[in-house]
Amino acid sequence: MLLGKLGYRLLGNLYQTLDQATLASAPLVLLIISGLSLAQPAGLSGRLESWPPPGWPQGTSAQLRLGFEGSQGPASPLAAIGADGRFTLSLEAPTVPADAWGSLARALRLEPGCNFTPMVNPVGARAAIASLKVFAAGRAEPWGELRIEQRGKRGNDDTGEISFLIYVDRAATVRGSGTCGGGIAVQVDERIRQGWNVVVVSGTFTPSGGTATIKVTGSPIGRFEILPLGR
Numbered sequence: 001m002l003l004g005k006l007g008y009r010l011l012g013n014l015y016q017t018l019d020q021a022t023l024a025s026a027p028l029v030l031l032i033i034s035g036l037s038l039a040q041p042a043g044l045s046g047r048l049e050s051w052p053p054p055g056w057p058q059g060t061s062a063q064l065r066l067g068f069e070g071s072q073g074p075a076s077p078l079a080a081i082g083a084d085g086r087f088t089l090s091l092e093a094p095t096v097p098a099d100a101w102g103s104l105a106r107a108l109r110l111e112p113g114c115n116f117t118p119m120v121n122p123v124g125a126r127a128a129i130a131s132l133k134v135f136a137a138g139r140a141e142p143w144g145e146l147r148i149e150q151r152g153k154r155g156n157d158d159t160g161e162i163s164f165l166i167y168v169d170r171a172a173t174v175r176g177s178g179t180c181g182g183g184i185a186v187q188v189d190e191r192i193r194q195g196w197n198v199v200v201v202s203g204t205f206t207p208s209g210g211t212a213t214i215k216v217t218g219s220p221i222g223r224f225e226i227l228p229l230g231r
Contacts, residue, residue, distance in 0.1 A: 044089050051085030053144075053226055061137045064089055064146070068100035068167075069129040075142070081134070091130075091196055094167060100128040104174050107166045108188060108199060108214055116178030118188060125172035125192075130165040134226055144229055150222030158205045163198055163220030170194050183209035190216040 052062070064087060065075035079089035104120050105111045107127035133142035148163035171194045177187040184203070200221050203212035 044091065046087065048081065048085035048087075048226070051081070051083075053228075055228065056143070057136045057139070060139075062143075063135045063137070065133045065135055065142070066091070066094060067131040067133050067142075068097060069131050070102065071097040071100035071128075073097035073099070075131075075133050075135070078132075091165070093195065096128045096167060101126045101169075102128070104168070104172060104192065107168075108174060109201070110176070110180070110186070110188070110214075114178055114180040114186060116176050118174050118176030121173050122170065125168065125170050127166045127168045127192075130167060132165075142229055144226040147225050147227050148220040148222050149225060159203065160205075161200055161202045161221045163200045163222060166197050166199055168192050168194055168197060179209075180212070185209070185211045186214065187212075188214040190214065192216050 056062075062081035064078045064081060066078050067073075067075035076094070078091075079087045081087045103111065104125050104127050105118050107129050108118070110116075110118055132146040134144040134146065136143045150161040152159045172192050173190065174192060175189045177185070180186050184205070197216050198218060198220050200215045200217055201212055202215070202221070204210050
């Protein structure tokens with residue numbers, strides 16, 4: 001979901017694309033992050049401004065639940081969102097569904113769609129990509145999803161960062177460089193610890209391509225936003 005001129009530029013399969021119409025129609029709600037620590041267990045607290053968001057079912061409470069990308073398993077309750085939009089959650093060692101595990105290259109959005117295979121040590125390291133879902137009370141399907149994004153401009157070029165959480169089954173290193181869809185040069189050289197990690201992908205995009213760097217850090221860059229789902 002790195003930002004391009006018409007929404008988010010697709011880096012091969014790096015992120016799903018959001019087009020300009022989707023961004024224009026989706027009511028995005030700013031989340032102020034008041035604390036994040038990725039010591040194990042990880043903790044996150046914050047406050048959603050202008051809560052509840054436009055289109056929220058009137059008179060219903062909200063809950064954050066943890067799911068995993070690619071899994072059909074149910075999302076696990078994490079924390080309630082208060083009437084003032086505040087929440088505090090603890091990301092302890094999760095029970096990761098078998099269908100959520102994948103390679104570190106997949107978790108870093110480097111397969112498929114790139115012309116290189118990163119070197120991963122140890123080879124068998126696995127990771128799962130977390131998804132923070134927002135549920136309305138009494139509803140079986142999520143109303144929205146929290147995203148961590150930052151968008152900007154540098155001269156005539158688009159810039160952006162997107163951050164997301166992954167859970168890794170063992171400490172590992174990942175190194176590699178090459179190009180991903182649309183001729184975007186991508187580089188990664190990171191140590192990843194066992195447990196929870198924040199992945200930050202930073203990019204600059206031009207009409208002919210661009211560059212992107214993948215970092216594994218202790219905190220996200222940008223702001224949290226709620227993207228309504230299935231609306």
